[in-house]
Amino acid sequence: MSLTNATPLEVAQAARLGSRKLAVLSTSERNAALTAIHAALAAGKHSVLAANAQDLEAANKAAAGGTLSSSLVKRLDLGKAGKYEDMLQGILDVRDLDDPINKTTAKTLLDDDLVLSRVTCPIGVLLIIFEARPEVIANISALAIKSGNAAILKGGRESSGSFAAIAGIISKALETTAVPSGCLQLVQTHDAIADLLKQDTYIDLCIPRGGNKLVRYVKDTTTIPVLGHADGICSTYLCADYPADKATKIIFDAKTSYPAGCNSLEQLLVEESALNSTLPTVAEALLRKGVSLRCDPSSLSALKGKLDPRSAALVQEAGPEDFDTEFLDLILAIKTVANVEDAIEHINAHSSHHTDAILSTSESTAKTFLAAVDSSSVYWNTSTRMADGQRYGFGTEVGISTNKIHSRGPVGLEGLTIYKWVIIGDAHVSADYGAGGKQWKHQHLSVGEEESVARNAEEREVLRKFRASRGQ
Amino acid sequence: MSLTNATPLEVAQAARLGSRKLAVLSTSERNAALTAIHAALAAGKHSVLAANAQDLEAANKAAAGGTLSSSLVKRLDLGKAGKYEDMLQGILDVRDLDDPINKTTAKTLLDDDLVLSRVTCPIGVLLIIFEARPEVIANISALAIKSGNAAILKGGRESSGSFAAIAGIISKALETTAVPSGCLQLVQTHDAIADLLKQDTYIDLCIPRGGNKLVRYVKDTTTIPVLGHADGICSTYLCADYPADKATKIIFDAKTSYPAGCNSLEQLLVEESALNSTLPTVAEALLRKGVSLRCDPSSLSALKGKLDPRSAALVQEAGPEDFDTEFLDLILAIKTVANVEDAIEHINAHSSHHTDAILSTSESTAKTFLAAVDSSSVYWNTSTRMADGQRYGFGTEVGISTNKIHSRGPVGLEGLTIYKWVIIGDAHVSADYGAGGKQWKHQHLSVGEEESVARNAEEREVLRKFRASRGQ
Numbered sequence: 001m002s003l004t005n006a007t008p009l010e011v012a013q014a015a016r017l018g019s020r021k022l023a024v025l026s027t028s029e030r031n032a033a034l035t036a037i038h039a040a041l042a043a044g045k046h047s048v049l050a051a052n053a054q055d056l057e058a059a060n061k062a063a064a065g066g067t068l069s070s071s072l073v074k075r076l077d078l079g080k081a082g083k084y085e086d087m088l089q090g091i092l093d094v095r096d097l098d099d100p101i102n103k104t105t106a107k108t109l110l111d112d113d114l115v116l117s118r119v120t121c122p123i124g125v126l127l128i129i130f131e132a133r134p135e136v137i138a139n140i141s142a143l144a145i146k147s148g149n150a151a152i153l154k155g156g157r158e159s160s161g162s163f164a165a166i167a168g169i170i171s172k173a174l175e176t177t178a179v180p181s182g183c184l185q186l187v188q189t190h191d192a193i194a195d196l197l198k199q200d201t202y203i204d205l206c207i208p209r210g211g212n213k214l215v216r217y218v219k220d221t222t223t224i225p226v227l228g229h230a231d232g233i234c235s236t237y238l239c240a241d242y243p244a245d246k247a248t249k250i251i252f253d254a255k256t257s258y259p260a261g262c263n264s265l266e267q268l269l270v271e272e273s274a275l276n277s278t279l280p281t282v283a284e285a286l287l288r289k290g291v292s293l294r295c296d297p298s299s300l301s302a303l304k305g306k307l308d309p310r311s312a313a314l315v316q317e318a319g320p321e322d323f324d325t326e327f328l329d330l331i332l333a334i335k336t337v338a339n340v341e342d343a344i345e346h347i348n349a350h351s352s353h354h355t356d357a358i359l360s361t362s363e364s365t366a367k368t369f370l371a372a373v374d375s376s377s378v379y380w381n382t383s384t385r386m387a388d389g390q391r392y393g394f395g396t397e398v399g400i401s402t403n404k405i406h407s408r409g410p411v412g413l414e415g416l417t418i419y420k421w422v423i424i425g426d427a428h429v430s431a432d433y434g435a436g437g438k439q440w441k442h443q444h445l446s447v448g449e450e451e452s453v454a455r456n457a458e459e460r461e462v463l464r465k466f467r468a469s470r471g472q
Numbered sequence: 473m474s475l476t477n478a479t480p481l482e483v484a485q486a487a488r489l490g491s492r493k494l495a496v497l498s499t500s501e502r503n504a505a506l507t508a509i510h511a512a513l514a515a516g517k518h519s520v521l522a523a524n525a526q527d528l529e530a531a532n533k534a535a536a537g538g539t540l541s542s543s544l545v546k547r548l549d550l551g552k553a554g555k556y557e558d559m560l561q562g563i564l565d566v567r568d569l570d571d572p573i574n575k576t577t578a579k580t581l582l583d584d585d586l587v588l589s590r591v592t593c594p595i596g597v598l599l600i601i602f603e604a605r606p607e608v609i610a611n612i613s614a615l616a617i618k619s620g621n622a623a624i625l626k627g628g629r630e631s632s633g634s635f636a637a638i639a640g641i642i643s644k645a646l647e648t649t650a651v652p653s654g655c656l657q658l659v660q661t662h663d664a665i666a667d668l669l670k671q672d673t674y675i676d677l678c679i680p681r682g683g684n685k686l687v688r689y690v691k692d693t694t695t696i697p698v699l700g701h702a703d704g705i706c707s708t709y710l711c712a713d714y715p716a717d718k719a720t721k722i723i724f725d726a727k728t729s730y731p732a733g734c735n736s737l738e739q740l741l742v743e744e745s746a747l748n749s750t751l752p753t754v755a756e757a758l759l760r761k762g763v764s765l766r767c768d769p770s771s772l773s774a775l776k777g778k779l780d781p782r783s784a785a786l787v788q789e790a791g792p793e794d795f796d797t798e799f800l801d802l803i804l805a806i807k808t809v810a811n812v813e814d815a816i817e818h819i820n821a822h823s824s825h826h827t828d829a830i831l832s833t834s835e836s837t838a839k840t841f842l843a844a845v846d847s848s849s850v851y852w853n854t855s856t857r858m859a860d861g862q863r864y865g866f867g868t869e870v871g872i873s874t875n876k877i878h879s880r881g882p883v884g885l886e887g888l889t890i891y892k893w894v895i896i897g898d899a900h901v902s903a904d905y906g907a908g909g910k911q912w913k914h915q916h917l918s919v920g921e922e923e924s925v926a927r928n929a930e931e932r933e934v935l936r937k938f939r940a941s942r943g944q
Contacts, residue, residue, distance in 0.1 A: 020820060024843050051660040069636035082907055102843075106847050108865050116864055123876045124846065131636035204876040210717070226876050247779060253901030294938065370894055371496050371574075373804065374596065382586065382897030391902065392588060394582050404595045405678040409893040421864070421881040422842055425854030429719035430727030430863065434555055442865035 008195035011185045012202035015125045018182030019150035027099040033177040034095035040173035051165035052078040073135045087135040093395035094142040100413040101148045107445040114425040120417045122148030124204040129154045131210035134162035139396040147416040150183040197222035229402040231326045231352035232262025234384040237343040239360035240274035244281040254383040256289050267344045268331045275302035287311035291330045294318035298336035327393045353402045355387040376409040428431040482665035483657045484674035487597045490654030491622035499571040503647040508568035513646035523637035524550040542565040559607040559935045565616040565867035572885040573620045586897040592889045593621030594675040601626045603682035606634035611868040619888040623657040669694035700935035701874040703798045703824035704734030706856040709815040712831035716753040726855040735859040739805045742814045747774035759783035763802045764792035802888035816844045825860040827872045848881040
């Protein structure tokens with residue numbers, strides 16, 4: 001990791017060079033680097049928190065002056081109880097996951113002694129651009145090294161002190177390991193982004209982690225493939241048959257447990273016949289928590305007169321834009337739909353394809369919904385807030401993807417790998433096959449039986465002799 | 473399939489709409505559509521070949537006038553012995569492959585009654601832009617329908633008659649099936665490309681099949697993800713320990729069996745100690761076939777005086793540009809390298825990351841090469857010409873990808889799918905987990921045991937009662 005004045009081109013080239021070496025390190029060499037990073041960050045907690053306190057002080061001033069949002073200040077704070085320890089634990093969690101690379105995931109016998117394998121491997125060089133949240137540097141460094149990828153990390157201005165402190169510690173820790181220092185590159189100058197986004201010869205994948213504006217800027221600017229999501233407009237479809245107490249529990253969690261999260265609920269679709277039964281109960285709970293409800297005409301009239309008058313101001317008429325908005329706040333748009341088909345159509349047209357849920361006791365209705373909704377995560381009877389790499393068991397995540405290619409949903413180690421096709425033969429040539437020639441066998445081999453295929457003349461000879469000795 | 477005057481926006485919207493319906497059709501409904509297309513194209517062979525003959529006549533005139541390359545004319549010809557039958561067989565091959573969608577590929581128990589599954593699904597709408605080769609329309613229609621994707625096909629000017637004939641037949645065949653007609657859209661006006669490449673709201677993936685110029689234009693023009701390859705600069709590293717007869721057989725196949733193919737050999741790297749032993753034998757065979765050898769100084773002096781004097785003119789000095797060129801012709805660049813590390817470095821710097829091979833009897837040298845070469849296909853002791861969807865057992869392919877994300881190498885059915893994450897719960901909410909709360913189980917379930925997890929209250933009740941009856 002370097003905190004130099006290198007140009008974006010030099011940074012990208014150094015990362016590429018490092019990536020070539022990192023890609024062929026053993027599992028234990030990569031794991032040892034994570035152990036070293038964990039130990040160094042545990043030992044350096046005081047200095048990181050001191051730097052973070054300075055960042056926080058500057059940010060609080062900026063927030064008081066109105067030039068920074070208070071939610072960003074919140075995300076900056078590494079001193080909150082348990083946050084630093086969670087960051088440390090995340091590194092060990094990632095270390096202890098299965099190695100995602102050098103795994104044979106498919107194997108085909110093309111012909112005798114001619115075997116095709118699909119083997120997972122790192123993507124190469126990742127460019128990760130993020131806003132506040134200094135702990136992301138540790139999470140992403142861990143995911144990158146474990147998956148054999150070099151990473152260029154560009155942090156936000158507000159966390160620059162914390163960032164430099166963490167980076168310095170990681171850099172020193174890596175010196176004692178087999179991971180080349182070029183594999184993690186820290187960039188802090190804001191001007192560098194535009195030039196980094198041009199390095200498509202050296203950078204394989206760009207992951208922007210931040211607000212809609214950042215993500216759209218990156219997508220529109222670069223020819224490097226981009227993984228991530230611009231919006232998190234998540235919906236839940238509430239069926240009339242679903243019990244009001246469970247519906248309330250789920251919708252309350254989805255809307256209020258972390259309104260600024262991309263997996264928070266922004267739209268509630270209510271089956272017409274649930275308007276007078278379940279909806280008022282759900283609405284009461286949300287209103288008590290201070291959630292504004294932006295209602296379509298049918299849901300508005302269903303709620304009118306049924307609620308505590310003190311909440312009346314929070315029940316508002318929805319405009320059409322409310323069904324295309326990521327509120328990131330205690331606001332929920334409510335729309336009435338006739339049935340599951342209407343719900344699916346609305347979601348496929350208005351959702352950001354992040355996470356959408358159905359609450360229903362009917363398996364057939366739920367299955368229709370799960371199959372037809374075109375989103376990266378689709379849930380039955382649970383909260384959209386489940387969309388998270390740690391919750392999915394990935395240790396941590398580099399982001400949540402709404403892409404339709406490569407990785408979708410929370411992206412952990414597996415999402416940071418690709419594969420190569422390996423063929424091992426014995427002077428087999430293509431011209432021997434086809435019309436009038438040899439036939440392909442195309443026999444799928446069990447991946448577990450990796451060692452059952454003789455891979456060279458010597459091994460084949462061993463097999464031949466053994467079989468001969470058995471009279472075969 | 474429509475041959476209308478619809479605008480590119482309308483074409484893209486219609487495909488998106490069709491894709492929603494196609495995505496939820498059953499395996500047998502999609503397979504039945506392929507059976508119908510196969511039967512209709514078999515019955516319509518005469519009319520297709522008549523249209524193709526007209527295209528061919530116009531193309532031959534253009535080639536004689538110098539406005540069209542003769543290799544393009546060759547690719548246009550559907551009348552060559554066996555070509556039409558191969559196209560028909562390809563449709564049945566794809567139909568008979570396993571259904572790539574709705575497959576659960578991973579399953580995790582997050583908590584009791586809370587199960588996360590990863591389920592494969594179609595990508596959505598594909599835009600495939602191709603040049604000559606009218607049979608591609610049948611291959612790609614088959615791959616698209618089987619994988620549940622809608623496809624917009626934009627064919628080349630030269631094959632417009634064949635294209636219209638095949639499209640008309642497929643269109644009529646689909647009318648009798650459950651596949652909505654909007655799922656296959658045929659576009660022939662050349663002007664449409666630029667506008668189609670803007671439809672990133674409706675099109676999920678663009679696959680250009682054609683020359684370097686087309687692919688670069690597409691990559692530089694669109695914000696839709698692009699799958700494919702611009703160049704096929706394939707290398708083979710010949711080690712001194714590898715027998716000359718096998719080396720000759722492999723290199724001869726790789727260079728001469730189809731020089732215009734993207735998987736043909738363009739660069740031979742020779743281990744220094746093989747210059748005087750193996751190289752002359754290999755060179756003789758290539759020269760007899762008329763291959764020009766562009767040699768670096770060491771290989772040039774090694775070959776001088778050892779070859780049939782009649783071939784002398786074919787042995788030339790290489791310029792630096794020869795090691796970055798896709799010749800697509802009977803030309804081979806030859807470079808001397810000290811060892812496998814040098815070969816890897818040269819390939820990672822100069823190859824187009826398509827397909828590269830090593831010829832060696834040493835397992836450890838070969839494994840070093842296979843692990844470190846960063847290409848979509850890497851081979852040991854076989855010809856680079858093996859890189860092909862049919863040869864890999866995919867039935868056919870939509871193209872060969874040198875991308876570092878999503879699909880790499882020949883892209884068949886699996887490369888046209890993505891997945892969604894499905895969670896089924898019973899009113900589990902996120903706020904219950906974490907510090908001081910419930911713990912995640914993150915227990916990996918066997919994908920085969922899909923039915924072993926109770927999915928709703930009723931099923932859980934059945935299990936509960938059963939266990940109670942056993943005193944558990």
